[in-house]
Each structure stands twice: as C-alpha cells, then as structure tokens.
Amino acid sequence: MGVSDASNIEAQIRTLVLTRRIRPSEFFIDFDRLRSGFVTELQFFRVLWENLGLKLSPEQQQAIIAKYDTKSNGNINYRVFCEIINQPFQANDLGIDPRNQEAQAKEFLGTERSVQPLGQDEEATLDALLRNLQKYYTYRGINLRNCCEDFDRHHIGVIEESQFYRSFPRPPEVTVEDLDLLVKKYRHPERHGLVVYLNLHHDLTEIGKQAVRDEMNARLGQMNITDLLPPAENADVNLQQILDKIRVAVFKNRVRTTEFFKDYDRHKCGMITENQFQCGLALAIGKEAQLSRSEIQVVGEFYKQPNGMVNFKEFCDMLENAFNIPDLDKKPTQVVVRPPVGALGRNLVTLSDEEEARAMEVLCVMADQVRKRRLMMYQYFKDFDRSRAYSRVITQTQFGRILHFLSLNIAPEDFKLLCRKFRDAETGDVNYPAFVQTVDRDFVNYTQSQTLEESRMTPPPSAKTREITDHTISAPNIQQEEITYEDLMARIRHHVLTNRLRVIEFFQDYDTLRSGSISKPQFQRGLSVLGLSALGQHRLTDAQLRVLCSYYQSPVAEDKVLWTKFMQDIESVFTQPKDLEKMPSHKVPPQEIFRVPKPGTMDWRFASEDHKALHDQVMQRLQDKANQRRILTKPFFEDFDKHNNGYVTTKQFRQCLTMLDLKCTEPEMEALEARFCNDTGFNYIAFLGELQPTEKPKLMYLERQKEVREVNQRTKNPEVDPSRDLEVILLKIKNRVFKERIRIYEWMKDYDKLHTGRMLKINFRRALDLCKFELKESELAILEDIFQSPVDPDYVEYLQFCEAIENIFTKNHMEKTPLEDVQVFSVADEWTQNRLSEEMEAQTLDALQRIADQVRKNRVQLYPPFEDYDRVKNGTVSRQQFRRVLKVLSLDSLVPGENDWNGLWARFQVKIGGKNDVDYNSFAKTVYGMAGFGPNP
Structure with a gap:
C-alpha cells in the first residue's frame, strides 16, 4: 500500500468533487474550530462518507492516513488534502504532460457512458440523427430538458424508457428504430430500464455550439482582407511610426486586441497564420488607426516566424503595455514612458501653405466677430452632440447650420476649407471644440493639444482698434509687479482664516506615501481646490505660483514641493507653535493680526494731511445732508450690486451719489475713491458705515445672565392668605x-x-x-x-x-355602639368659611340691609344681570363685574365707601382657578332673605 494507491484514491475523489461541483474544505472547516488545518481521523472519514458518499476500505484509509498524518498524532492535514484535490494536475510531477493529468468530470451525477460500443454504421446514423434533432429543436425553440424533467421527480437527470418514449419531442422523419438507437446509446449503465436524458440534452447543446463556431470560421476564411482596409497610400512606411500610431489608437479607444486574435489560436500557442493576423488587426484597430494594407503587411512581416506563423501574442503584449510597464509594483525605480504632448489628442490637419493662410484669414475674421458680439459658441455645438459620452464631433451639415444660426456666414469654398482643417481623422466629422477654442479666446477645452494651442487665431488690429487702445487706460500688469513672499503668505493666511479651511484636507490625498512632498502640478491643483484660483475667492498668478513653488521646493527632488511645511506656515493663524502644550507660558498672537485688506486698498495711515482733511470735510457735509433729509441710501447701491459682495464700480458709485442728490466736486470724489476703492471695486458698505453709522446692538447676554442669577437667588414667594386655624x-x-x-x-x-x-x-x-x-x-x-x-x-x-x-x-x-346616631357630613359653601372682623361684619350687614330694603321696595331681579356676565355658569363673577351689575341696578349708591365694597367682596368671596371671585348666588339669596321674599318676587 503506497503512494500510488493514495493517488488513485485522490483521483477518484477529485472526479467526484468536480462532478458534483462542491468544495471539500467547507465541510472540514466545521470540525476545525481553531483553524489549525487538522482534524481527527474519525472526523475526516466521516466527512467523506456523509458529504461525498464515499466509503473507503480499511486499506484505503490506511493509505490516506500514512500520507496526510504528517505529525503522527492521529490528526489528518485536511488543508493539504484539499489543495491536492482542487489542483487540476500535479504541479511537481514534471515527467508527465499536464494535459494528460487533468481530471475530467463525469457526465452527470457520477454516471459514465459504459454502454456497449455501437457499430460504425450505427455511430454514423446516430451522429446524423443528433444533428437533425439539433436543427429541429433550434428552429422551433424546443428544450429537451424541459420536456423530460416533468417525469424526473427527483431531478437527477434519469427517467424510465417508457417515459422517454412518451415525452420525447420527435420530428416526423424520426422513426421508432431511431428512438431505439437513442435509448440504446443513452441507457443508464447500472440501473436497468432507465435513460439518462440529460446526457442527450448536453450532447445536443454541444452540437449547436460547434455548428455556430464552424459557421463563424467559414465566414472568416472566406472574408477578403481588402474589404476591411483603406486603399494603399505609400508602400514605403516606417515600422516604428506604424507601431506608435497603433499604440496610440489602442490606448485612446481602449481596445482589447487579444480578443480579436485568440479565436484563431485553437492550440493556445500564441501563433496564427499571416492571413488571420491581418484579418484580426484590421477588425481590431484598422479603422481607428487608419491603417493601410501595406502598413498591416509590414507589421505582419515583423512578427512573422521562420515557420510562416505570426506571433500575435508578442504583438498584443506590446499594445497592452503601450504606456505602462508590467509588474510595476515590483519595479518602483522604473521610469514609465509617457506619450508625447498632443499624441493622445485630436490634432488638426496640416494643409498647404496657401490653404493655411486662407484658413487663418477666415478664422481671424470670425474671431473678431465673436469677440465683438461676445458669443458663447460651445453650447450651440454641444446641443447637436448627443451621442453616448459626447464624441465631441458633429457632422458638416450640423456645423454649417450652427454657423448660419450664429450669423457667421462664410463662402462655400471657405466652409469646405474649415471642414478639412478641423476634420476628425477617425470619423470624418468636424472637431467643434478645436474650432471654438481657435476663434474664442475665452474658451479653454480640456482636450486641447499643443498644436491646437499654437494655432489660436488672433485677429489683426484694425485702425479703430488701435485708436481705442491708445485712449484706454491699461490695467496694471500683475505679473510684472514685484511679488514678495510675505505679502503673498499674508494674503493666503487671510483667506484660510476667513473661511476656516483645513489645509491638510486639500493636499494629503496626493501624498499617498506620506512623504511630505508632492509634485508641483499636484501642489497647484491643491491650491486651486483651496480657493486660490480664478474660480475661487483669490486668484494666484503664474508668478505667484512660481514664488511659492521655489520657496517650498524639496531639497531632494526639484520637481517636488514640501506641502507639509507650507501647511504649517499657513495654519499658524489658528495656533502656534506646534507643541503648544509643552509651553504653557507662551502667548499666542491674536488672529486679528493675520487679517489683511483686499488687494489695492490704500493704507490710510500714510495719506497726506490735505487728503485726510478733504475726506473728513466732504464726509461731514454728506452726513449732515443725509441726516437732514433722512435718506435711505443703501437700496440705491444694492440695485447695482448684483453679486451681493458689497462692491460697485466707481461709475456706479458716482451714479448713486447723483441719484441721491449728494453732489461732490471732482477732487472730493477722487478723495472718496482713494479711501474706499480697491482692486475689487468701491466698498460701499464701508462708505455707508461712515456716512450713516448705525448703533451697534447692545449685548444683552450678560445682563440676561445677571437677571437669571438674581431670580434664582430669590427666596420662595410669600404665602397668600394662609390658614392659621x-x-x-x-x-x-x-x-x-x-x-x-x-x-x-x-x-x-x-x-x-x-x-x-x-x-x-x-x-x-x-x-x-x-x-x-x-x-x-x-x-x-x-x-x-x-x-x-x-x-x-x-x-x-x-x-x-x-x-x-x-x-x-x-x-x-x-x-360596639349600635344605638348611636351618626350625623351625615355636608359640605358647606365656600363663602360661609370666610371670617370677617366684628367692625367689618357690622358694616357689611348695614350695607346688605340697605340693599335689601331697596330690592323689596322696587322688586328688583338680581339674577339676570349677573347671569349675563357668568359665561361658564359657575355662579361667580369678578369683583369688577359685581360692582358693575350693582351700578346697572342703581344699587351702588347704597354702598358709599371702599370699606363697604371690600366687606361685600370678603363676605361672598370664593376661589376659582387661583383667582378670588364673588359668589353672586349666595349674595342674591342673602339679599332676598333679608328682604323677606323668595328669589322670584
């Protein structure tokens, strides 16, 4: 029992695993809680029996134990076992061809075609029958598996022979003998009377795929290469130029060239015929790279081998790594070759000298019209470019329609000349971004190339233009001014402090290795995102960028910038120094010292005395006049401030003063402009702050805090009418x-x-x-x-x-006391509990007697007037309402003094909702009782 027996068992297990499409490691890992890679022998063979249905003999078990019990402790290394099972062949066995070691999966659920071999005539008949069935099923959309699986209750791909005869979709030309031949071929090898219909379904599917491949190969073999290529232009071409052109076209169009050659390489050896190479190259990149027949032949001759075959694999590897190096992560010091400037862009067509001169003349005239009329042309062209991902080309008809719509009409010959000048080499259409960038100096296209930038057309200055230019005040050239590092950093610190920006957030993504340095273009890009650009709040010129890059240049690499040092210098506006917790006595300067005025603001401290006196005099006069007439000045300036930034132009400032009837002489106007003007414009907010100063709102927070403390420190409120009895x-x-x-x-x-x-x-x-x-x-x-x-x-x-x-x-x-009488408790009226002093009691009784006498004499009804005020019908009214009712009844004269009123209120007082009211029901009953008649006299 040796290694060969274990290999046979492994091959058997490998075939079973591939057939059932399972991962054996998933079953072993449940027993390996510590993920050590070992399980016990009992657990190992238990997994093979329960999950794979494989019962090994004792000899086979000993062979497996001898091979995988590496530590001789009764545990089997299932991890190594699974790696060997999952390998298609033995990688360490170099004496055998790997293709002969591949484990082929069985057809279906472990079944094999162990039937009796058919004769040669029967095999030919069966092959023709299967091809006819495949065509019949494909044409009518019949699926044999769906027809037979209704009888397959367990879904194992097997049905009985009688069920196969009943469910088989038979064409008219198929006879009973043909069905017997199919049953004989696909009968189950071990279970008598069953047919494996799933194997028949797979054979029909494979025949259909092979038919499609044969048809494709036949079409490619009959295809003529001359139909795919442009006509030959020049047979004498340079190979390096051709390869560079193909490389650029592949890189720009993202073409996977291998996909166009691998179908010809049946043996996967990287070699195809010369005709197949030419067909694949023409299909892949022939149109995009504008390759002629001779150029493709030159490339094919270069990669042609001595045996007549073309090594397309080497050619495709060169194209796939056009501007990259394979395994670059293992070669950190390797320098990547970049494409030349403009190579990946859409360059303009080079015309003859006469045509170039005429095109420049036409473009100069169109550029002059665009500048005068301030046309924004790109939006009109882009509306016609509705293809996927914006191809940035339009047809010549669309190009002419847009020029006519913009009233840029030119002669037909000039129009054709422009179409040839801006013609796209791939599509033949017009490259409209290049045209717009040529005639519009304010438009910058992100796909511009070097040749396009050099071909910008500047209209020649006319006599009128020169006359206007001579009489126009030229703006100061910022790049020619002397730029100091301190002023520039002060401006950047002010920007960061005002907007509360974290500088590290705009640069750290570029520094992936956390080296503290980035390239100069990345540094400029970070400054642009920080807001230091033309689209931001402060624009840095090229000279200012050069000053920053030179100051923070890395001492190790000239093309690097130390962005961390720049960040520390800028963020010193928030706190300094870096280790402030180690210096508790250090005084941090206030942030106000880092705020600087806008560029162009005059330092008023260095103004002359005459200038200051003139400014104070005119401001005092304007302030007196504005206060005397009570003018609301700010809305006039806000009408001109479209951006709501607090600035207007000097002309708008003078216009506003004229509208407000605040007249000033020319010297006074110049003094005001010198005081409140900068590069942005006239700061009317600061001007109005001195003209009509507003009182600053008083900070009430501290006072409110003081009041809250006083309220909290107060003792409890005194009690109101507490009972002492x-x-x-x-x-x-x-x-x-x-x-x-x-x-x-x-x-x-x-x-x-x-x-x-x-x-x-x-x-x-x-x-x-x-x-x-x-x-x-x-x-x-x-x-x-x-x-x-x-x-x-x-x-x-x-x-x-x-x-x-x-x-x-x-x-x-x-x-214990059954004869005792129990008195029922009754709730007395609330007014009866009121206690008055003897003097007030006597005075109140006198007042009630006088009222009762008057009521008896005049037969007065007391309830209706009181009920009018009693909206909720609770029998009470307020003191004021009580006094008003007595006045309406002409009874108030009988209560002459305030003491009498207080006595009445105190006697009939009840508390309703925390408020002392008067019980008019008790009052009326008391008066009627003293008068000697009932409530309804």
Whole structure:
C-alpha cells in the first residue's frame, strides 16, 4: 500500500468533487474550530462518507492516513488534502504532460457512458440523427430538458424508457428504430430500464455550439482582407511610426486586441497564420488607426516566424503595455514612458501653405466677430452632440447650420476649407471644440493639444482698434509687479482664516506615501481646490505660483514641493507653535493680526494731511445732508450690486451719489475713491458705515445672565392668605375628600413598609401633594406639629390623621355602639368659611340691609344681570363685574365707601382657578332673605 494507491484514491475523489461541483474544505472547516488545518481521523472519514458518499476500505484509509498524518498524532492535514484535490494536475510531477493529468468530470451525477460500443454504421446514423434533432429543436425553440424533467421527480437527470418514449419531442422523419438507437446509446449503465436524458440534452447543446463556431470560421476564411482596409497610400512606411500610431489608437479607444486574435489560436500557442493576423488587426484597430494594407503587411512581416506563423501574442503584449510597464509594483525605480504632448489628442490637419493662410484669414475674421458680439459658441455645438459620452464631433451639415444660426456666414469654398482643417481623422466629422477654442479666446477645452494651442487665431488690429487702445487706460500688469513672499503668505493666511479651511484636507490625498512632498502640478491643483484660483475667492498668478513653488521646493527632488511645511506656515493663524502644550507660558498672537485688506486698498495711515482733511470735510457735509433729509441710501447701491459682495464700480458709485442728490466736486470724489476703492471695486458698505453709522446692538447676554442669577437667588414667594386655624385646614381637606372621594390611606401606606402607623414628615408632605390638596407651607407645618409622633419627632402619626379625616363618612367601632346616631357630613359653601372682623361684619350687614330694603321696595331681579356676565355658569363673577351689575341696578349708591365694597367682596368671596371671585348666588339669596321674599318676587 503506497503512494500510488493514495493517488488513485485522490483521483477518484477529485472526479467526484468536480462532478458534483462542491468544495471539500467547507465541510472540514466545521470540525476545525481553531483553524489549525487538522482534524481527527474519525472526523475526516466521516466527512467523506456523509458529504461525498464515499466509503473507503480499511486499506484505503490506511493509505490516506500514512500520507496526510504528517505529525503522527492521529490528526489528518485536511488543508493539504484539499489543495491536492482542487489542483487540476500535479504541479511537481514534471515527467508527465499536464494535459494528460487533468481530471475530467463525469457526465452527470457520477454516471459514465459504459454502454456497449455501437457499430460504425450505427455511430454514423446516430451522429446524423443528433444533428437533425439539433436543427429541429433550434428552429422551433424546443428544450429537451424541459420536456423530460416533468417525469424526473427527483431531478437527477434519469427517467424510465417508457417515459422517454412518451415525452420525447420527435420530428416526423424520426422513426421508432431511431428512438431505439437513442435509448440504446443513452441507457443508464447500472440501473436497468432507465435513460439518462440529460446526457442527450448536453450532447445536443454541444452540437449547436460547434455548428455556430464552424459557421463563424467559414465566414472568416472566406472574408477578403481588402474589404476591411483603406486603399494603399505609400508602400514605403516606417515600422516604428506604424507601431506608435497603433499604440496610440489602442490606448485612446481602449481596445482589447487579444480578443480579436485568440479565436484563431485553437492550440493556445500564441501563433496564427499571416492571413488571420491581418484579418484580426484590421477588425481590431484598422479603422481607428487608419491603417493601410501595406502598413498591416509590414507589421505582419515583423512578427512573422521562420515557420510562416505570426506571433500575435508578442504583438498584443506590446499594445497592452503601450504606456505602462508590467509588474510595476515590483519595479518602483522604473521610469514609465509617457506619450508625447498632443499624441493622445485630436490634432488638426496640416494643409498647404496657401490653404493655411486662407484658413487663418477666415478664422481671424470670425474671431473678431465673436469677440465683438461676445458669443458663447460651445453650447450651440454641444446641443447637436448627443451621442453616448459626447464624441465631441458633429457632422458638416450640423456645423454649417450652427454657423448660419450664429450669423457667421462664410463662402462655400471657405466652409469646405474649415471642414478639412478641423476634420476628425477617425470619423470624418468636424472637431467643434478645436474650432471654438481657435476663434474664442475665452474658451479653454480640456482636450486641447499643443498644436491646437499654437494655432489660436488672433485677429489683426484694425485702425479703430488701435485708436481705442491708445485712449484706454491699461490695467496694471500683475505679473510684472514685484511679488514678495510675505505679502503673498499674508494674503493666503487671510483667506484660510476667513473661511476656516483645513489645509491638510486639500493636499494629503496626493501624498499617498506620506512623504511630505508632492509634485508641483499636484501642489497647484491643491491650491486651486483651496480657493486660490480664478474660480475661487483669490486668484494666484503664474508668478505667484512660481514664488511659492521655489520657496517650498524639496531639497531632494526639484520637481517636488514640501506641502507639509507650507501647511504649517499657513495654519499658524489658528495656533502656534506646534507643541503648544509643552509651553504653557507662551502667548499666542491674536488672529486679528493675520487679517489683511483686499488687494489695492490704500493704507490710510500714510495719506497726506490735505487728503485726510478733504475726506473728513466732504464726509461731514454728506452726513449732515443725509441726516437732514433722512435718506435711505443703501437700496440705491444694492440695485447695482448684483453679486451681493458689497462692491460697485466707481461709475456706479458716482451714479448713486447723483441719484441721491449728494453732489461732490471732482477732487472730493477722487478723495472718496482713494479711501474706499480697491482692486475689487468701491466698498460701499464701508462708505455707508461712515456716512450713516448705525448703533451697534447692545449685548444683552450678560445682563440676561445677571437677571437669571438674581431670580434664582430669590427666596420662595410669600404665602397668600394662609390658614392659621387647624379646624379650617381640616375642613378644607374634608370638603376635598368628600367631593372627590379620596382615600388618603391608599396614598400613605406605601411609605410605611413595616405598618407602624408612622411615616417621615417629608413623606407625609409628599403624600398630601399626591392627593392634590394644595396646602400651603404653613398649613402643612401645622398638621405636622399636631400629628407629630411622640416616639420620634421626625415622624408623623398618619393613621390618626386618616381617622380624623375619614370620620366624615362613618365612625370607628360602630359595632360596639349600635344605638348611636351618626350625623351625615355636608359640605358647606365656600363663602360661609370666610371670617370677617366684628367692625367689618357690622358694616357689611348695614350695607346688605340697605340693599335689601331697596330690592323689596322696587322688586328688583338680581339674577339676570349677573347671569349675563357668568359665561361658564359657575355662579361667580369678578369683583369688577359685581360692582358693575350693582351700578346697572342703581344699587351702588347704597354702598358709599371702599370699606363697604371690600366687606361685600370678603363676605361672598370664593376661589376659582387661583383667582378670588364673588359668589353672586349666595349674595342674591342673602339679599332676598333679608328682604323677606323668595328669589322670584
């Protein structure tokens, strides 16, 4: 029992695994919790039996154990076993051809074609029958598998012979003998009476695929190469130029050249015939690279081998790595060859000298019209370019329509000349971005090339243009000004501080190796994203960029910039130095020193005294006039400020002053412009701030904080009308308990866990608050003192309190006194509990007697006037309403003094919703009773 036996077992297992399409490692890993790669022998053979259905004999098990028990500890290395099973061949066995070691999967579920071999005539008949069946099924869209699987209950690809005869879709020309031949061929080798219909379905599918491949090869073999190529231009061509042209075309069009050659290479050896190479190259890149027949022949001759075959593999490897080096991650010091400038762009066609001169003349005229009329041409051309991903070309008809729409009409000969000048080499259409960039100096296309940039057309200056230029004030040339590093850094720090930017976020993505340095183009790109560009808030000129790049240039590489040093210098506006936690006594300068005015702002400290005096004089005069007339000046300036940035032009400033009737002389106007102007324009916000200064809003935060502290420090509000009598307090509680049927004991027993009858005073107050009796602090203190526990002064005898309150319903121990009469508790009116002094009581009774006499004499109805004010019908009115009703009834004269009114209010006072009102029902009943008749006289 040796290695050969283990290899045979592995081949058997490998075939079974490939047939069932399973991964054996997934079953072993469940037993390997520590992921050590080892399982026990029992677990190993258990997986083979339960998951693969493979029962090994004892001899075979010993062979497997001898090979994979590497540590001789009873554990089998299943990881090495799975690697060998998953390998298509033995990589270490170099003595055998790998193609002879490949494990071929069985046809279906482990079945094999172990039938009796058919004769030569039967095989030929069967082959013709299968081809006819394939054509018949393909034409009618019949799927044999779908027809037979209804009888296959277990979906194993096998049905009975009778079921096969019933379900087989038979063409009219197929006889019963043909069906017998199919059954004989595809009968199951081990199970008698069954037919493997799935093998027949796979054979028909493979015949269909082979028919398609044969038809494709036949078409390619009959194809003439001259039909795919442009006519030959020049037989004497340079090979390097041809290869460069093909390389650029492949790179630009993203062509996978291998896909056009590999179908010819049946043996996968990298060799095809010369005719096949020419056909594949023409199909792949012939049109895009504008290859002629002679150029393709030159390339084929270069890669032609001595045996007459062409090595297309070497040719495709060269194209796939056109501007790249394979395995570049293993060659970090290798220099990648970049394409020349403009090689990947769409270069313009070179015409003859006469045609170039005429084209330049036409383009100069069109550029002059575009500049004068301020035309934006690119949008009109782009509307016609609706192909996928924007091809940036349009047809000549569309090109002429757009020129006519823009009123850029030219002669037909000139139009044809422009079409040839901007003709795209691949499509033959017009390259409209190149044309727009040529005639429009404000348009910059992102696909421009070097030749296109050099071919910009500048219109010759006319006499009128020279005349206007001579009388125009030239703007200062920023690039010619002296640029200092300190001023430039101050401007950048101001920009970063104002917008609260983190500089590291704009540069760290370019520094993938965290070396602290990036290339100069990447540094400029980061500055542009930071906002230091023409589209941002501050534009850096080329000279300023050169100053920054030269100052922060890396000492190791000349094309690198130390962006980390630049970041530290800029972010010093927020904090400095870097290790501030190590220097607690260091004083950080305020951020205000890093703020700088806009470029072009005049430093007023260095202005002359006469200039300052003139400015102060005109500002005082304008301020007096504006305040006298109460002019609202800001809306006039905002109408001109379309961008809402606080700036207008000097002409707009003068126009606004004229509209506001604030007249100034020319010297005064120049003084104002010198004070408030910069490169952006006239700062009207600062001007209006001095002309009509507004009071700054007072910061009330500190004052509000002070008031909140005072309110929080105040003591509790004094009590209003607290009761000092225990009987009154208990009566208030009894009335509330009687009305709402409250059981006080249920709220208090939870605080007495031991059922002692006592509870803490704080819990006593908490329980009364839960009952919502609304007792005041002094009233609670009276109850605590009365019911204080004699055992512990911190406790209250709440059971005694509950008995004193609940005696309104019944008395305790009634079973001992059955003859005792129990008085029913009744809730008295609230006004009856009001107590007046003897003097006020007598004065109030006199007032009520006078009112009762008047009511008896005039038979006055008291209820209707009061009910008009009682909207909620609760029997109460306010004091003012009470006094108003008596005035309406002409009874107010009987209550002459305020003391009398206060007595009436105090006698019939009730508390409703926290407010003291008057109970007019009780008042009317009392008056009617004193008058001697009922409420309805």
